Amino acid sequence: MSERPRTLYEKIWDAHVVARREDGTCLIYIDRHLVHEVTSPQAFEGLRAAGRKVRRPDLTLAVADHNVPTTARANGNVGPLLIEDSASATQVAALEDNIREFGVPYIDVLAAEQGIVHVVGPEQGFTLPGTTVVCGDSHTAAHGALGALAFGIGTSEVEHVLATQTLLMTLSRTLEVRVEGSLGFGVSPKDVVLAIVGRLGASGGNGHVIEYRGSTFREMSLEGRLTVANMSIEAGARSGLFAPDEKTFAYLKGRPMAPRGADWDRAVEQWRTLATDEGAAFDRSIRLDASEIPPTVTWGTSPEDIASIDGMVPDPNSFDDPAKRDSARRSLDYMGLTPGQRLQDVTVEHIFIGSCTNSRIEDLRAAAQVLQGRRRSTTIRQALVVPGSGLVKRQAEAEGLDRIFLDAGFEWREPGCSMCLAMNPDKVPPLGRCASTSNRNFVGRQGPGARTHLMSPAMAAAAAVTGRLTDVRELMGGQRLEAAA
Amino acid sequence: MTSFTRVEGRAYPLPLDNIDTDLIIPAEHLKTIGRSGLGGHAFEAIRATPGNVFDDPQYAGAPIIVALDNFGCGSSREHAAWALADMGVRAVVAASFSDIFAGNAFKNGIAAVELGCEAAEALLHAARDHTIAVDLAEMTVTSASGHLFTFAMDPFRRECLLAGIDEIALTLAFAPAISAYEQRMGI
Numbered sequence: 244m245s246e247r248p249r250t251l252y253e254k255i256w257d258a259h260v261v262a263r264r265e266d267g268t269c270l271i272y273i274d275r276h277l278v279h280e281v282t283s284p285q286a287f288e289g290l291r292a293a294g295r296k297v298r299r300p301d302l303t304l305a306v307a308d309h310n311v312p313t314t315a316r317a318n319g320n321v322g323p324l325l326i327e328d329s330a331s332a333t334q335v336a337a338l339e340d341n342i343r344e345f346g347v348p349y350i351d352v353l354a355a356e357q358g359i360v361h362v363v364g365p366e367q368g369f370t371l372p373g374t375t376v377v378c379g380d381s382h383t384a385a386h387g388a389l390g391a392l393a394f395g396i397g398t399s400e401v402e403h404v405l406a407t408q409t410l411l412m413t414l415s416r417t418l419e420v421r422v423e424g425s426l427g428f429g430v431s432p433k434d435v436v437l438a439i440v441g442r443l444g445a446s447g448g449n450g451h452v453i454e455y456r457g458s459t460f461r462e463m464s465l466e467g468r469l470t471v472a473n474m475s476i477e478a479g480a481r482s483g484l485f486a487p488d489e490k491t492f493a494y495l496k497g498r499p500m501a502p503r504g505a506d507w508d509r510a511v512e513q514w515r516t517l518a519t520d521e522g523a524a525f526d527r528s529i530r531l532d533a534s535e536i537p538p539t540v541t542w543g544t545s546p547e548d549i550a551s552i553d554g555m556v557p558d559p560n561s562f563d564d565p566a567k568r569d570s571a572r573r574s575l576d577y578m579g580l581t582p583g584q585r586l587q588d589v590t591v592e593h594i595f596i597g598s599c600t601n602s603r604i605e606d607l608r609a610a611a612q613v614l615q616g617r618r619r620s621t622t623i624r625q626a627l628v629v630p631g632s633g634l635v636k637r638q639a640e641a642e643g644l645d646r647i648f649l650d651a652g653f654e655w656r657e658p659g660c661s662m663c664l665a666m667n668p669d670k671v672p673p674l675g676r677c678a679s680t681s682n683r684n685f686v687g688r689q690g691p692g693a694r695t696h697l698m699s700p701a702m703a704a705a706a707a708v709t710g711r712l713t714d715v716r717e718l719m720g721g722q723r724l725e726a727a728a
Numbered sequence: 729m730t731s732f733t734r735v736e737g738r739a740y741p742l743p744l745d746n747i748d749t750d751l752i753i754p755a756e757h758l759k760t761i762g763r764s765g766l767g768g769h770a771f772e773a774i775r776a777t778p779g780n781v782f783d784d785p786q787y788a789g790a791p792i793i794v795a796l797d798n799f800g801c802g803s804s805r806e807h808a809a810w811a812l813a814d815m816g817v818r819a820v821v822a823a824s825f826s827d828i829f830a831g832n833a834f835k836n837g838i839a840a841v842e843l844g845c846e847a848a849e850a851l852l853h854a855a856r857d858h859t860i861a862v863d864l865a866e867m868t869v870t871s872a873s874g875h876l877f878t879f880a881m882d883p884f885r886r887e888c889l890l891a892g893i894d895e896i897a898l899t900l901a902f903a904p905a906i907s908a909y910e911q912r913m914g915i
Contacts, residue, residue, distance in 0.1 A: 261905050261906055261909045264884065267884075270902055270906075272906070272910075281758050281759075285761065293896070333759070380803075381804040395804035396804060397804055397805075397806035398832075399832065403896050407896065407902075407906060408910075409899060445798055446745075446824060449824060449827055450827060476802075479826060566796055569744075570745055570746065664750075664755045665754070665755050665756060666758060683750070683802060687773050688755075691756075
């Protein structure tokens with residue numbers, strides 16, 4: 244009997260339907276629930292008030308990341324970790340109380356495994372192909388790199404998952420994002436996803452689940468795929484999927500929480516079926532040519548505001564849509580930029596290499612390669628490298644990357660969300676301008692009045708060397724850059 | 729959940745696309761372990777601008793917000809919905825919404841009403857001088873200046889909003905089906 248061809252999304256969805264209501268709403272089983280300190284306290288409080296328990300603590304994993312300082316970790320007030328900000332300390336302490344009370348597995352803030360929740364999940368093998376993964380954080384989309392249907396949820400849904408291990412959902416539409424060909428010199432997965440967000444716009448993926456397809460993604464490393472899937476939400480898509488392949492299996496094999504022995508073999512056999520069937524239809528498709536994607540930076544206050552590094556700050560009058568013209572004007576005013584200004588003439592004083600988008604080992608290697616034998620410009624006020632987890636940090640140190648960063652005048656920090664979102668001591672000061680490998684350039688995102696330019700790790704490193712937005716291809720002229728990350 | 733049938737009153741006109749949840753409530757205020765008290769920090773960056781709508785006495789305490797495309801994009805922080813609820817907002821009418829925000833609003837008894845660009849722009853104009861009414865039973869948005877727009881909403885969400893249903897209690901009634909699923913899948 245021949246079945247209707249299905250997309251990867253539909254296959255994962257179908258396998259997780261617990262019950263279906265007449266109006267089409269489905270009760271979907273959640274295989275993996277990641278919990279952090281910012282979006283969970285009210286959820287645990289809700290359980291407590293209703294006298295409810297966590298249904299499956301064994302499918303739940305908690306780690307603190309948003310509030311934790313990234314400076315050296317000394318004896319302090321939250322267990323052994325010092326958090327000077329009392330509200331941050333309270334929030335981390337509340338997580339530690341809640342995980343004890345409800346019996347949820349927890350990665351201690353001082354453990355080598357601690358890190359950003361979206362770095363930790365894949366690294367521990369907690370995230371697996373074909374699973375449903377949720378977290379009270381919109382960048383949960385990242386886990387789709389491993390072929391998991393992963394999406395961010397609000398705190399009410401966190402409570403719902405804790406209590407029932409399910410969510411009430413309706414089927415999303417499907418969006419194929421196909422990229423074919425090889426990336427040019429100095430072009431990274433971050434540039435690819437910025438190009439995609441630019442093409443789709445910040446709302447283009449609303450109501451959709453993206454599947455990333457094509458030769459560019461097949462050739463891309465798992466770290467690169469994590470960067471791409473991570474920013475699906477910046478185009479409005481809650482999830483972005485990659486079909487699992489040999490690279491996925493090689494990445495996961497031997498991870499602490501991944502299956503072992505005969506279980507591993509059975510799992511891989513099942514994971515091989517997780518691909519979109521020939522002839523399956525997507526609701527929408529877009530296609531990009533990898534060779535046309537340049538090293539990219541953002542100029543505005545939405546991730547859709549992208550430009551090639553060899554380009555200029557756009558003139559708001561060049562946009563057809565009156566709302567876009569208006570928002571471009573406001574963005575340029577906030578960003579302190581002039582229409583027609585060359586992007587490479589824009590000076591920066593802050594460099595941030597980190598975040599759940601770009602803090603994995605390949606990201607650090609790519610930045611270190613640019614910084615090898617170079618130093619940060621004297622005009623740079625602060626340059627941070629914040630590894631995504633303690634394990635990434637350890638590996639980077641084993642490879643000597645920490646020395647390269649320190650010699651280049653960077654601070655080599657402890658893992659956490661850091662300067663991505665201004666919830667911990669790492670902030671960009673008002674009117675400060677930052678070359679950042681994070682995911683959002685929103686007004687005030689890196690601190691009140693902070694100006695953010697999003698870019699790849701190699702591009703942020705290049706900006707550190709010159710003190711301005713810089714084309715890494717020119718800085719590295721003639722030298723070969725590793726393709727990935 | 730707080731039930732929602734109809735709300736009528738002035739509406740803050742926010743003629744912007746892509747109002748992200750960082751703009752609605754900055755990360756600095758996410759350090760709370762409660763849900764209340766966030767209203768005073770909502771739209772801080774906008775409130776810092778002289779002559780902004782939140783300082784205009786004619787909109788004081790307005791229960792509705794009108795905006796353009798992709799309202800609530802970005803971070804999944806439910807604090808954005810809590811902040812709106814705390815400042816007395818019961819309905820947001822916009823050209824479109826981000827998926828996560830629309831869900832968070834709904835869970836807090838706030839109606840997220842999607843009208844499309846043209847209607848949202850017309851309503852923005854009307855909101856400057858006239859009261860607006862959002863009626864979930866009738867599925868209409870009307871203005872005192874004579875506009876009448878109909879809208880669609882996911883039937884399940886509409887039903888929950890009208891009745892103020894506790895979704896977790898609803899799902900817990902499926903506990904046997906959830907257990908059967910776990911057994912069947914060996915998890």
